[in-house]
Amino acid sequence: MCGSGTFLIESAYKALGVAPGIRRSFASEGWGVMDSLVWKTERQAAIEAIDKSGSFKALGFDIDDACVELSQTNAKKAGVFSKVTVKQQDISRFKPIDGAVTICNPPYGERLLDIKSAEKIYKIMGEKLRPDKDHSCYIISPHEEFESFFGKKADKRRKLYNGMIKCQLYMYFK
Template sequence: MNMKLLATMASGFEAITKKELQNLGYQVQIENGKAYFEGGLEDIVKTNLWLRSGDRIKIVLKEFEALNFDDLFEEVKAVDWDRWLPLDAAFPVKGRSVKSQLHSVPDIQALTKKAIVDKMTTVYHRRGWLPESGSIFQIEIRLVKNQAELTLDTTGESLFKRGYRQEHGGAPLKENFGAALVLLTPWRASDPFCDPTTGSGTIAIEAALIGRNIAPGLKRHFAFEKFPWFDEQILTTARTQAQQQILPSGDLQIQASDIDGSMIDIAKLNAYQAGVLHDIQFKQIAVKDLQLTNDNGFLIANPPYGKRMQAQTQARQLYQQMGQNFEKLSTWSKYYLSSDLEFEKFYGKKATKRRKLYNGALRTDLFQYWGHPTYRK
């Protein structure tokens, strides 16, 4: 059963997710925040299990033009809903409308729901009522310039929920965001790596998972597991294969440090749950005192922005310390995520490249300072 599938991701990470999907063997079409590809049940399992930078994997059930509510109702009703939803399915409907004639999202959602109920009651010979007591089948209807896209989510909780985070600090970075930051760099498992403001450890842990080829979805469950038409053996086989592909511990050179000792304790607990505690050297130390003695490394930091966590003056003082300490590491490439658009001024040097990213709704820039490695195979 070949289907049109859709991976969603944070704006700015489209190229990263596209490359991941290509590496998994798919031909990919990219749009803003979305990557389309084709596949069957095995591919739904594989992408949910292995995609590091994505948010969700959805099945595209139908695409059509919707200029009025009659069009919307009839097009949705025409879907073979009994192929996807069992009689007792709970099927909440999310809606979105951008630059479309149908712009009332509550009305779009309600009418989509009514069309599904109409079809289901006809097929299952019920009288206008469905129990919705079973598993959740999250439906979404998105209208962009009058073009409707009807999807079924296979993931459940977003893919950033890896299942290893037990504790986090005040403003944690999502796991898929941390992984995407690592994937944006040319870092390889044989290269030194450092996160000097590690907080709850997300960036370093994601680097270790990449370095040891551990599937990010190995410790979690997915919505598709409760779909009656899904063959659970596919997931069992995929998990076994993923387990066999994990590389042994001991070869990675990943350092993670923070000035706050309680955060280091939290980061260690998260790393333990992720199965990579012995792949990361944790240390409580201030940025200004951190000494990195290796060559040709990669440093990724998500320092406090000075919005909620610290006063802006303190955050900018930290940027200054980073510039003074890390810019002398000429063979290292440095990547700093900050919502302070004046970061370069306080760091003391203009970035090689800036990349605009959104951490949730917050506009952030990734300030990239490329090093000059002495030797790279």
């Protein structure tokens, strides 16, 4: 359910030590109160801190071929294509990988699919992801009863907003 590949790219950035916003400019760069050399020095230090040598790999799946292509294009643009693999696959064919962390943002039944179809997907996710300490899962959903469709109570949850939509991050790691 990788969509445009945001989680794949952001996780690669985190693993490689890529500073957030390194590829953009900031309005404060134009402020006179700070020596412009500070920006130059810090940007250079952030570039030097990037370590691409690690074994990190992100594996993404989506049912939609267009999303697979989009994720690949975005990973290329973000400079992490070598760390990211994306395949077309329905969640019903997902097989947990030992030691891997699964992070996803399944359809909410608001912008994508209707609520009944989203609930059906949450049930399939519970059957396929089978979270435990070797297969941890982090899932974002606005559905108040996500856990009952998924079939397991989260070890921890945290409220967050995806745009204007109030969601929970359901965390399974035990």
